Amino acid sequence: MKIQIIIPVYKPDNKLLMLLRQIKKQMIKNIPLLIIDSGSNDEYRDEIEDMNCLVKKIDAKTFNHGGTRQMGADMFPDKEIYIYLTQDAILADEYAINNIVKVFENNNVGCAYGRQLPHKGANIFATHARLFNYKNESYIYSVEDKEKYGMKTAFNSNSFAAYRRKALKDVGGFPINTILSEDMYVTAKMLLKNWSVAYCADAKVYHSHNYTIWQEFKRYFDIGVFHAKEAWIREIFGKAEGEGKKFVISEIKMLVKNNPLLLFEMLFRDSMKFLGYRLGIKEKLITKKIKRKISMNVKYWR
Incomplete structure (x- = not known):
């Protein structure tokens, strides 16, 4: 499948460099990467020199959780699968991208998301949040599952998620102006269009926040x-x-x-x-x- 990784970036720290290094170690080699940079000092410039990477600079004032991600997809209309990561999510092993992509062999899967593990140094509250929301068993949900799982049916996270271009187009893409949860918005729309959402427990990233x-x-x-x-x-x-x-x-x-x-x-x-x-x-x-x-x-x- 033709895949495209898209990472929005704003004032990144060392986690972005660790993520880029992990992308280079993936079993799928030379994966096309788009960095949408709304504010940085090009800290990652040396790291991407040997990568198949395009950098798109935008004004920080124009960034939007949904609209910016849709802009990234629109730049690559020939791709079949868009993989979104956040700058603070670090791929856990060399199989992460392969494992989230392979679920799209099921033609009914419109989107998928991976398992998030707590970062080293995560406090007990951040650790529990990851263990509660991201179990170690994969599943595929359709709209019928809402009777049993309710809101959880439409759960998704763009910290590490993938979308089939055809399904994304079918629901009109990401919302242009949403405060957050553009991932749940699109997933819910896809479910109502009879696409399925997959949770891939073997596609893992380290991602958590020690929020006050x-x-x-x-x-x-x-x-x-x-x-x-x-x-x-x-x-x-x-x-x-x-x-x-x-x-x-x-x-x-x-x-x-x-x-x-x-x-x-x-x-x-x-x-x-x-x-x-x-x-x-x-x-x-x-x-x-x-x-x-x-x-x-x-x-x-x-």
């Missing part, structure tokens, strides 16, 4: 905003709160076993996440000035 409680609040505010603006996803697939309850129960069990002293922090942390999400759902009642202060994606409100 305030950062968690802001991120979940943005998630709430997304679900408020794309209310059809909750109406069709179910509310995200159900999955949240399972997450909290799982988190409590992990902390009781490993570090019960952190239970109070967990309760406060998860309460702030829930508060952020509920405020995001009611974002129309909040002034833009306040939204800019409590959102992780401040540029969205300009």
Whole structure:
């Protein structure tokens, strides 16, 4: 299959260099790579000299989670599979790209995403989030599975995901202006068009964030905003709160076993996440000035 890796970049750190080195080690050699650079000091320039790489510079003000990724796909209309990575996701082994691509041998798969493992140094909250959301068993979901799995059916993550060009075109591509969750938006659209989504547990990356409680609040505010603006996803697939309850129960069990002293922090942390999400759902009642202060994606409100 003709594949294209696309990586949006903004003020990258050493993880991007590690990712580029891992791309060069892949079983599939000389993979075409597009870096969409909205702000860097070309730290990666030496690393890509021997790679099949194109760099597209854009103004940071024009970056958008969905629109920028769609621009990358539009640059390569001849490719069959688009593979998206974030600059802080590091491929775990030399088989990662091959393992996410091979699932498209199933002609009904429209998109796929890989397993995310916590970075070395991830705290217990970041570690639990990865273990809860990314199990070690692969699956393929269709729209019928929403009756059993609800919102989880449309889950996806562009930290490491792949899309069939035909399916992406079928749903009109990524949304041009979304605060985040462009991956879930496209996946939900594909499911409604009778495409399937695949989770590839053997396609692995290291990717996690040690968010502060305030950062968690802001991120979940943005998630709430997304679900408020794309209310059809909750109406069709179910509310995200159900999955949240399972997450909290799982988190409590992990902390009781490993570090019960952190239970109070967990309760406060998860309460702030829930508060952020509920405020995001009611974002129309909040002034833009306040939204800019409590959102992780401040540029969205300009």
